[in-house]
Amino acid sequence: MQSDDDSQTLSRRILTLSLHLNPIPRPLSDPEPHLQMLTCAKVAKLDVDPAVLSPFIRGKHRDIQEKVLDYFNSRPELQTPLEISKDAHRELSMRQLLGLVREAGVRPFRYVVDDPSKYFAILEAVGCVDMSLGIKMGVQYSLWGGSVLNLGTKKHRDKYFDGIDNLDYPGCFAMTELYHGSNVQCLQTVATFDPITDEFVIDTPTDGAIKWWIGNAAVHGKFATVFARLLLPTYDSKGVSDMGVHAFIVPIRDMETHKTLPGIEIHDCGQKIGLNGVDNGALRFRSVRIPRDNLLNRFGDVSRDGKYTSSLPTVNKRFAATLGELVGGRVGLAYSSVSVLKVAATIAIRYSLLRQQFGPPNQPEVSILDYQSQQHKLMPMLASTYAFHFATAYLVEKYSEMKKSHDEALVGDVHALSAGLKAYVTAYTAKSLSTCRESCGGHGYAAVNRFGSLRNDHDIFQTFEGDNTVLLQQVAGDLLKQYQQKFQGGTFAVTWNYLKVSMNKYLSQPNPVTARWEGEEHLRNPQFQLDAFRYRTSRLLQSVAVRLRKHSKNLGNFGAWNRCLNHLLTLAESHIESVILAKFIESVESCSDPSSKAALKLVCDLYALDRIWNDIGTYRNVDYVAPNKAKAIQKLTTYLSFQVRNIARELVDAFDLPDHVTRAPIAMQSAYSEYTQFVGFD
């Protein structure tokens, strides 16, 4: 306890502490402050009309999205409250889905295969209502329904389509096991054919093979598509032959009583970080018998006498074909992740425009978005949101084309691109949700202002439908395969076609003259930006190929791959960034309204230069960029953030998200009064 008279210590302390009041030390030079920094804001501002820009940035299929949103607006009892127990949330999600399908008449299942872009649009709208509902819908139609459509044959479609569509048959997609998530080829559940009864017998041989995280299983599912190793009797000393992982339709609950069927044990996986409206369950099977017809037999079939037939020669190829049909989930996640990012960025930016704190002496406080630090947090994020919008819209378009045309080149491209974009975009969004919360301070921590539930619900996007670290390795593996083919005279797939052009160009030493160019015109030239991104990718690809070859001699392929793993992940990210930038530049070019185009160009430049600056070490290390140029890039990035800040309101308005989608009081026009009313003041 301090005595009250230690005034000398105190006065010394006070000097030190005066910084607590206002962190900006006053007596550096003349006492009269000017506000050029703030006022020039108005001078430099681009003239952009959100209403004109909006059609360019908002999604297609607005009509069905509005139908979804209008329906839930008209049913307050179907809106998810801020606080809800796990069990109540699960029931609500099911009621929401039933309402959507049976009352609003929106039938997502009909678009899963025939019009994916419409399906994803519904998914986006539904995810805005409650992400649990979005995931529950995805489990029902894309995973359970999708497995029946894509892995089954006509007999399955005929039998199950209507029930899946109208929700008489809620179902699950039982792939993941306790021990195996990423390495699904090692699943241990077995399905043994019994030729006497013409049935398969499903078994969980060990607890590690318990099906885990199965959506729709804990409460609502009547069926599950179960992935299990198909075992066929061989009638010799071997006993059975393992045909690899196949998919089977297994009824799990009684159609009338809803009781769990004999031999099946189901437990609730319990509380999750988010998405508690989704009833993830764990399933253990003991000698559960299903008719032979329940094998989803598109890629492999078993005859009455236990003979196996398939158009595909090996276990690996059959399983690859099976998994390949599930790529739609990744497309949906990448697309939905951008939609989450739009909502969060809109809330954070609108509040940062409204919120004022500190200011020059004797003048009003300034908007926190006028601080360079806040611009640094939010403006490159806004630029990335635009970039990802165009990239994922392109992905959805290509995926839809692929589903229609089955064009070979497209298939490979869409598969690798969906893996890469899903991994890259969801990781970026996850980080940004935290940044948004932090940038909104204490009020960002109120549940009603959304960042918590957005982050908690979105978090798992980085893991499910393929762990991001695994997916990026697929991208790197695909690049390497194409790189090897190139040297055997092959060609690159559409998305990586640039590598064909650029490898030779880029693998020579950087030009010492252009490495010093630092003019704004040069730095904002899309060709410089694309060259820089592609140079990096080409270098990384070439160097990792050399390293892999070297290490594989001593470590084997697995060891060599692991020794180069960080390098490979950087390569994959670099490639995805190249693709994103290329799409963004194309989209700017295609914009016909001059004001909108100027705004998009600004945002695109910020995206490109911010990414280059973030990886400046790499560029400096190979002297692609000289020190003066590095400094110029940093300076211009800061300046572009400032310029984007000046049209930030218009840029988020162009997302065209109504208040009933953003919902956060702090993002509304009358933010503070919405907020005080929410808490209970008159």
Place this chain on the structure above:
Amino acid sequence: MQSDDDSQTLSRRILTLSLHLNPIPRPLSDPEPHLQMLTCAKVAKLDVDPAVLSPFIRGKHRDIQEKVLDYFNSRPELQTPLEISKDAHRELSMRQLLGLVREAGVRPFRYVVDDPSKYFAILEAVGCVDMSLGIKMGVQYSLWGGSVLNLGTKKHRDKYFDGIDNLDYPGCFAMTELYHGSNVQCLQTVATFDPITDEFVIDTPTDGAIKWWIGNAAVHGKFATVFARLLLPTYDSKGVSDMGVHAFIVPIRDMETHKTLPGIEIHDCGQKIGLNGVDNGALRFRSVRIPRDNLLNRFGDVSRDGKYTSSLPTVNKRFAATLGELVGGRVGLAYSSVSVLKVAATIAIRYSLLRQQFGPPNQPEVSILDYQSQQHKLMPMLASTYAFHFATAYLVEKYSEMKKSHDEALVGDVHALSAGLKAYVTAYTAKSLSTCRESCGGHGYAAVNRFGSLRNDHDIFQTFEGDNTVLLQQVAGDLLKQYQQKFQGGTFAVTWNYLKVSMNKYLSQPNPVTARWEGEEHLRNPQFQLDAFRYRTSRLLQSVAVRLRKHSKNLGNFGAWNRCLNHLLTLAESHIESVILAKFIESVESCSDPSSKAALKLVCDLYALDRIWNDIGTYRNVDYVAPNKAKAIQKLTTYLSFQVRNIARELVDAFDLPDHVTRAPIAMQSAYSEYTQFVGFD
């Protein structure tokens, strides 16, 4: 819908898709894999005994921490369930606190001033039980209690000490308002002296002045320390004179009935992202009268006839003195944040050792911690945890010394260091909690495995007790002040003393010879590491001082500060990193056990080189590091991560966190069976 006979497309697609099975392409070179990468793990492993290392890394005051943990272990009904409603959680937190104080006989209030390190030890243990309880305890004892002790005089201590101590007087700290969090000098609540009744009249003049986020207010508080502008009648045309913000004890609920007192309106701030056991409320005052004695009058007093007296000359200095007493909260947050990081890192690393996924062909799957990517995610984090442990232990020690000695140099140092460490450590921990979740995949998403609640509860550490962005500016401001004083013949405070030595040394051009040194011995030399950190800080300090001087001519001080804001924040972080590294190196030096010392040295090297590599662009831009050296740093960092992985189990064991503290099933020895049992399987 695809037909079943598109087999050509299919086989092409399957080739592309085979990457889905195992991302590692096989046919790069010889088919026989070797596992040197994995087996050399055993060869290079250091021999370290957690039992010997542990006393060096675990906290002081283990006895009282064990008393706390044992108490809650013996009271299952006081343990927080995974799912609990906001209101129930608030009641439970209060019951937990009452149990701690009244039943277990732990009396934190007695240590707040006299033995802070013991207080923080209790806070750490209590935070491990439930972070809501930790924060509720902090509100009661450090904020409400601390304000009475530090801002009041003997009459207040005599009247309130026992009631605060034994929880008869639960109280609040009502500083933040709806419009003002960081800029507390602009608070708008007023306390007008009424000389007729000898009372102050507390008023909320506008809704922007509603006290917001006030812990203990929504449900339990009987009193609040209310920060308000003191208005004194002047008996002239001015009417009142504003003496600046002062603190007042205001009873808010009836001692008997617990009803809210007249003139006071309290609402619950509602659901938060985390910490829902803390009952944050919003308070509006309408002519609430309190006796004159309720002014906490250590730094300023009002006489019976309305005259103001103070030992401090200005409003600013009085307010600075008031705020200065609250620095203990920041020390506690920095310290608790490290404790959260220890728990999360332990869970993530133990699970990563246990979890196996993929592997070389025909061999068992490998631990995911054997993947370079997983080491990259978790090993520098483990190194940072050690680094922060030593830095915050040092801070607590210095803070305790300061509370005892009131040494002038210490006061300044502790204030800036607590601001810097609180900002730096909480930001790092927040990011790491997300990384931990991601690195544990789907099982990391189960609420029972802790990452969700740790993240949601910890999140606000970045904002309360001083927003991190504001605190870092205080550090930068302090550095600049000392820099200016140096050029006027002054000295640097203890923690930044290195700048005195280094400024001259570092402001010359980097040595082109040492810039190329790349040997492991050189890179692992603490002197090289410290020099690199300090060089960066010195450069940043000198260059930002020049820039500020330049810009202030045109933009004024406020505009210039804002124009350099990103630069200033980088400076502050760089300085804090220098301090952390210096403390870490000292701690390694002081370790007497050779094996433990070797382990700590390894971890310290990883911390240092990882930080340098993360900012390699800066070093490259000034040619402090040549390209060959940059490459060597990256390579060595990866190798050190691999080496640390080999003693990762021992390093987390040394934290000595029992299972009832980590609690996550996936972190236990029998992880999977704990986990299946938790879900409901036998």
